[in-house]
Amino acid sequence: MSDSIVIKNATIINRTSQLVADVKIENGFVAEVGKNLKGDTLLDASGCIVSSGFVDLHAHLREPGKEEAETIETGSRAGALGGYTALVAMPNTDPPQDSVAVIDFVREQGKRAGLVDVVPSGCITLGRHGESLAPMAELAQAGVTLFTDDGNGVQDAALMRRALEYAKGLGVTLAQHCEVAELTKGAVMNECRCCTDLGLPGWPAIAEELMVFRDIELVRITGASMHFLHLSTKRSVELVRAGKRDGLPITAEVTPHHLSLTEELLSSYNPVFKVNPPLRSTSDIQALKAGLLDGTIDAIATDHAPHPRRDKEMSLDMAPPGMLGLETALGVVLAEGACEIRDIVALMSWNPAKIARIDKAHGCDVAVGNKANLCVFDPELTWSIDINRLASKSVNTPYLGRTLRGRVRHTIFNGLPTVIDGQAQR
Amino acid sequence: MKHLRSIDELGLDGLNKLLQLTDHMAEINQRPVPKVPALRGRTVASLFFEDSTRTRLSFETAAKRLSADTMTFNVSTSSVNKGESLRDTVATITDMGVDAFVVRHKSVGIPWQISAWTTASIINAGDGAHQHPTQALVDCYTIREATHAQNFAGMKVTIVGDIKHSRVARSNIQAFSMLGAKVTLVAPPTLLPPDISHWPVDVSHDLDEVLAESDVLYMLRLQSERMAQGHVPTLREYSEQYGLTQKRVMGLRSNAIVMHPGPMNRGVEMQIDPSDVKNSLIHRQVANGVSVRMAVLFELLGSGSNLGGQA
Structure with a gap:
């Protein structure tokens, strides 16, 4: 059995519901949604949204x-x-x-x-x-x-x-x-x-x-x-x-x-x-x-x-x-x-x-049994671009010097974190 | 003043200042030895990516009369043909030590892009259909010289021809208006930009209608490729409608002046030999080109040293 990840205290936005809870991810899927969940890796998401x-x-x-x-x-x-x-x-x-x-x-x-x-x-x-x-x-x-x-x-x-x-x-x-x-x-x-x-x-x-x-x-x-x-x-x-x-x-x-x-x-x-x-x-x-x-x-x-x-x-x-x-x-x-x-x-x-007809694995509600392709973002955080830290190989962004609002904190792809606290994991 | 890239950037004060300075330069050009040491030790590089006779030669002459050294960049024999980028070309010439680039390029905005890559001053000698500020200075100076008017308040200037693709028109509309002239554009709608409602101009599609009202008739060159692009059906038709004919010259006011930035398309916009036009200032435009460009170079590169003395 693989390690589990728990996203703590996020506001889950689904099609017909919205609640603050923890989301537990195991084996690539959402395993549990609830309060006070425990797991091997904990990702704080206070004040953040978790969505597909x-x-x-x-x-x-x-x-x-x-x-x-x-x-x-x-x-x-x-x-x-x-x-x-x-x-x-x-x-x-x-x-x-x-x-x-x-x-x-x-x-x-x-x-x-x-x-x-x-x-x-x-x-x-x-x-x-x-x-x-x-x-x-x-x-x-x-x-x-x-x-x-x-x-x-x-x-x-x-x-x-x-x-x-x-x-x-x-x-x-x-x-x-x-x-x-x-x-x-x-x-x-x-x-x-x-x-x-x-x-x-x-x-x-x-x-x-x-x-x-x-x-x-x-x-x-x-x-x-x-x-x-x-x-x-x-x-x-x-x-x-x-x-x-x-x-x-x-x-x-x-x-x-x-x-x-x-x-x-x-x-x-x-x-x-x-x-x-x-x-x-x-x-x-x-x-x-x-x-x-x-x-x-x-x-x-x-x-x-x-x-x-x-x-x-x-x-x-x-x-x-x-x-x-x-x-x-x-x-x-x-x-x-x-x-x-x-x-x-x-x-x-x-x-x-x-x-794109990929809605079996993407864009699904954050719910037990669904594929864990998730985004956790802070909708209030303001930030600006550091052109030296772009992951893209090119730098042709038109937003240099602009204040942006809302930033991705964690990204989970196929049950594994690709981004934690705004840092790419691989 | 660091750069001269557009009439807009120059502003009315800058325009007047340069026109006044041109008077001094014109005086120098009257001397038996028309040369002063004002820019000795300064280097001016001409960077012409497009053909030019008047602008390029008058800049080079102007630089020499002020004792600046000149460097001429010839695109056809340069490393641009080996694929060297514009940025690298500018950086290379900057490394050799230049104080100003005189730039002509078919692309809009190049003078501004280059300014970010060099510490030298930039003089726009024409960027695409955008701006040609020294031509506008030449034209303002020439009108002033002919009319002895310090400003153009109440003067009616009619610009005829391919406004859409003309950098001369864009610079002149700004400059003439700044000095108080009332500008009327005359062209078929296909040779006007799609929306000019914000320009301080009147528009007419009938040259004969505005001819008798004009103090200045400014003819623009019509490039023959405009026919292939469908802007006008034939050059003959254009010439009939918008060309300067003997008959139209007769319809001008007796003191109205005729101008053209060159090069002329004889038989198209000029159906008449300009020497047959009584008040043609076309030769004055060329002659004043040197004085105006001396003023520009001196303003950008001079250290305020006096213009007297002999080189």
């Missing part, structure tokens, strides 16, 4: 291909520190995740690191080129449930329709990065007054909204289920809200940075603020927050996108888009104060686990 571990629907782990920026191991560690127990790995690797061999490799590297469940997503189209379908059935047999060409939207409407039809037969979900490419050529930031002043080509909201609209209508005629990645505009939220009202099988996510940062930051000329879709306006942020509250948006996903320093030292137009997110997501979202803690657990754990 977070699930990120959108992490770029960069392996294989760009290990200079991140590896599956370093990304997993960053995830564990952020309270995550599962990460959906985006497929824009090199080679891309469009073959069983690459999918298996990513999953195996995840197991080798052993810090979170690494859940590889598959490409919709071969090479993410938007020309022909990836072998979705083979990939589905290899366990892929979420398909996306993230970084690229599938531009060809007929091909997207085929992909949705094909996906329906396989019972898998397609996730779209909504961007009509003709409207965003050379785009660096949101099309706005600030972009006018800077003389930069703009990334207009309509480029996202047109594809959101198109895909909602394609879902309507195909009946396939569809997830919208990193929504960033007010109209996108309205379109998804209307689609859900019609009962369509659609879900949507928003990133912490689109909830907290605005377009004006680009006037610092610092490419750390360049991201795709771009940072938008305050009114977009308000609409996204409203979407979180009324259930239009199902999940908060990081779009964790590490880039090596030298890439982010290029000019605004040449630097690649993307920013770190895994280690700061909770602290950013709580600092924004957009929703209740219970909502945050739903948005960061329960709902994404369901969308």
Whole structure:
């Protein structure tokens, strides 16, 4: 029999209950919930929340291909520190995740690191080129449930329709990065007054909204289920809200940075603020927050996108888009104060686990017999980033110098602590 | 003043100060030996990642007339072609000991990024479609010289052409407005930024409508690739609508002045030879370029020493 761990005096947040108790973990499962529990390792959690571990629907782990920026191991560690127990790995690797061999490799590297469940997503189209379908059935047999060409939207409407039809037969979900490419050529930031002043080509909201609209209508005629990645505009939220009202099988996510940062930051000329879709306006942020509250948006996903320093030292137009997110997501979202803690657990754990179809092991209530994938966090603790102590291999965080609120204290993955008192254990 | 990167950063006081200093420099340039020792021992590096005739040569001439040493960085023969990053390039040149970088780059914001990597002063000689502050200084000085106006209150300046992609327009709109001019932009909507409601300008799509009202007609260059990008259907059509023709010159006020930052696209925005335009200041713009850039270099690098004496 393995050693037992007891989380002491935490406020347990479950779907229909909330109580202060101890949680005993044994053999990878929650063994007991109650008062004054004893065990081999005691983890203090006074004043903290214990919930199911977070699930990120959108992490770029960069392996294989760009290990200079991140590896599956370093990304997993960053995830564990952020309270995550599962990460959906985006497929824009090199080679891309469009073959069983690459999918298996990513999953195996995840197991080798052993810090979170690494859940590889598959490409919709071969090479993410938007020309022909990836072998979705083979990939589905290899366990892929979420398909996306993230970084690229599938531009060809007929091909997207085929992909949705094909996906329906396989019972898998397609996730779209909504961007009509003709409207965003050379785009660096949101099309706005600030972009006018800077003389930069703009990334207009309509480029996202047109594809959101198109895909909602394609879902309507195909009946396939569809997830919208990193929504960033007010109209996108309205379109998804209307689609859900019609009962369509659609879900949507928003990133912490689109909830907290605005377009004006680009006037610092610092490419750390360049991201795709771009940072938008305050009114977009308000609409996204409203979407979180009324259930239009199902999940908060990081779009964790590490880039090596030298890439982010290029000019605004040449630097690649993307920013770190895994280690700061909770602290950013709580600092924004957009929703209740219970909502945050739903948005960061329960709902994404369901969308990724890993809800047997993740996003489960903290209850006897359930897999012990747990996150313990202090919702009040304020902190700021120490760039020298990031677990990620890259440092392109936009939150330097900002005060974040809420920090992960312990993370339990498969019954074992990956993080204790904010320190990674492996 | 440490850097000159945008008109915004310079502000009205800085602008006036540099224009006054330019008068001194213009006087030096009138001398039989137009050279002073003011910046002896100082080194100015030109870092031009984009082609330039006027700006680059006038900066180099300005530096030499102030007795500064110059270093010219030629992108096509540099280690940039071996993949050296901009940061490493700047660090390398800084290590050799330079006091100022004169930077032109196709990318917006490069002068600000570079300032974080070097202790030298940065002079923006054009960053993408963003800013070209010394051109704005040249243009303000040239208008002042021609009109003898200390400020531009009540003056109507019309800027015609590709505002959207123009760093000259962005710097000039700020500078002319700061000095009190009323600026009108004339362009097809495709050559205007999508939202300029916050700019202190009027907008027209009809050049003939505003021609007779203008004290200054400022023509911008239209690059031929704008046609391929669908901003205008054909250069001929653009030229018809927005080019300076003989007929339009006739429609100008008798004392209205015509300007162009160069290089001109003859037959496109300039359908007429500028020498046929009575009040064209295009040659004055070039001539004043040296004096203005001397003023900028002296302001950033000078130690307040006097400008007199011979080198």
